[in-house]
Amino acid sequence: MNTPGPRLRIGIDIGGTKTDAVAIDAEGRVIHELRLATGFGADSVLATSVEAVQRLAGLVGGTADDFASIGIGIPGAVDVASGRVEHAVNLGLSGLDLGSELESRLGRAVRVENDVNAAALGAFSLLGRTPSQSMAYLNLGTGLAAGLVLGGRLWRGSRGVAGEIGHIPVDPAGPLCPCGQRGCLELMASGSAVARQWPTDDPKPVRALFAAADAGDTLAREVRVRLVENVAAAVRLLVLTVDVDDVVIGGGLSSLGDVLLADVRTVLQRWADSSEFLASLQLPDRIALVPSDFPAAAVGAALVGDAEPVIATVEIAGPV
């Protein structure tokens, strides 16, 4: 590589239709950024990932070996130890050894992480919090899920399911969820929830929903209220479960911007007005939005490749 100084890290966020790739420096600043279309199926996902690395390498005048680390964020169930991806339905992947396949193509190690967890790391770095602090990243996209950064590190849980709050049932009489339960939170507060309750051909359906509600459409108002109340419920759930310092909202719906934040804050404040307990938690002050132009999952994927220890740093004292 021609440039002196600390080496850059690569992060790649593989989405259902597009792949965002970044090269970040030691301070987490995005130095290079590019976007590619994502094809369907294992061969396309692998080819897109390799192309992203090669193009970033071209931008710095080097090869894949010139980067300090390479990390991938991808939807689905990810085994971070092996780099295997399961159930990435939107990508047509039903089981792919993404980490080892890329390692054989690129000639070096690649870390793989679930995309919401990667975005959580990216959002945490953007907040500029100290490692002792904690944050929940609430992803409002087609579905609803959270990533937890506790004490500066991702908390994946014993089976990698930590933060899957979209499948907590909130309405026993609600519609059937693809997960087999009824009335899941995701069915009330997500892009798919809006699509089911208020179908539209508008290319920006949630924005159209909010506009229709503002214009007095009764159904749109109901769906908007349900959406916002359940986003607020997700914030309350995350704070009451892990008492994170901040809940940062990202994903496609966060492009609504301040309107969404103001709506959610209004609900949280209403709850606080009728509950001293909730008032003491200061929930309206603890939520924020990921800026829509910040590639949180790609930046976080780069941090996964570098910051996540493979070996536990905690020493176990004495015989067990």
Ligand SMILES: [Zn+2]
């Ligand atoms: Zn469900």
